Amino acid sequence: MVRLAVETDAWSDPVWQGYKLEQTYHLLCADPTKALSTALAEVVAACRWSTSIAARWAQMIAQAGEDAGSDKVRVWGRRLVESTGMTEYEADIASMGLLIAEGGLADATRAVAFQLRGGR
Numbered sequence: 001m002v003r004l005a006v007e008t009d010a011w012s013d014p015v016w017q018g019y020k021l022e023q024t025y026h027l028l029c030a031d032p033t034k035a036l037s038t039a040l041a042e043v044v045a046a047c048r049w050s051t052s053i054a055a056r057w058a059q060m061i062a063q064a065g066e067d068a069g070s071d072k073v074r075v076w077g078r079r080l081v082e083s084t085g086m087t088e089y090e091a092d093i094a095s096m097g098l099l100i101a102e103g104g105l106a107d108a109t110r111a112v113a114f115q116l117r118g119g120r
Helices: 014-030 032-049 050-069 070-083 088-102 105-117
Strands: none
Touching: 014 032, 014 050, 032 050, 032 070, 032 088, 032 105, 050 070, 050 088, 070 088, 088 105
């Protein structure tokens, strides 16, 4: 089960965000298949704090897919980059809708995604 830092104030700390982003990037590069579900769930957690933070995560996933040579990760990253490149409201709807429909999220994470898609 993927445990998220959704309920913590850590997401408000830019230094922690950077470390978490780098950690997830390296995990995706090392084992794209194993790490993808956690990375997608973390996009939901990031979006809860800010659409712009979620956009950074989308870009990181796309880059990890390129660097690891993983088509699946690369495609997810590109789709998320496209979905976060809109107004905040539209980005929340598009990116969370995509993750709800196809991200294989755990129930608790899906609940957060539904909340975000419904409006902050």
